[in-house]
Amino acid sequence: MKALKFTLEGKTGFFKRPDVNSNLYFTYGHIHKIALLGIFGAILGYGGYNQRNLKYSREKASKEQKKLPEFYEKLKELKVSIIPKNKNGVIGKKINIFNNSVGYASQEQGGNLIIKEQWLENPSWDIYVVLDSEEANKILEAILNRNFVYLPYLGKNDHIADILNCEVYHCEECLEVNYIDSFFTKESYKLSNKPIDDDYDEFDDSEEEEAIYKYEEFLPIALNEETTMYESKSLVYTNSYLEKQYDSLVYKVKDKTIQFI
16 A cells, blocks of 8 residues: 655644634644645635535525535545654744735624634644545646646645655555554554563663653544534544554554555
8 A cells, every 4th residue: 555645844834623604713733634724725616615505595494504624525435644844843933914905804893803813833644545546646647747627725725835855655454553653543452551672771870861742633534414514533643552452554654554444
């Protein structure tokens, strides 16, 4: 099996959380699978939410109105893996305040709406995509040839995305997994105490042991076909020793051990 690997980064990013939408708009702490599929859809020229809304007007049946956007319908079977490159998986955030003076933005006098958004600062990830389908190979060709139909961005068109260091690697299934370098589903592995080797020299302090860190967040991994709302799972990123809780495929890609979502 082969996988495309590339670095995705930008100066800022904003992946809107749907649970808060008044006064202040919050972002997810990392890019999620649906946002990634949106980037791939833009690269290939597939329709998004705006195109869906234009196509299915209010006069259509309610079931048709809820039809999922084209990019998701075509790309939902892709298997992706996300490795944060920011230290300990933590991306800095900053509140940005700006005006939206478009006429229809606000019913207030003057038609000016004050927007407050929480932006990610200097986000960066290594992204892996399994090359096991026609759509995955289309993405491979487009990225390698820098042939994008639409410009990719990190959540909104205010946040231009850079795609760098594109490579193709072989993937091999790991039979024994003690550490995972990417995000993984919380239910598949649990954190454990690191085992002590029999020949460990307790007096050897030449190398300071790395502090254990853990980042956990509920991130969208799918869209519900009935409601078109996000379906989320708890994903974990850590350097801790792990113990398997149920059978879940993990792969070795060059020097990284990753789980595809």
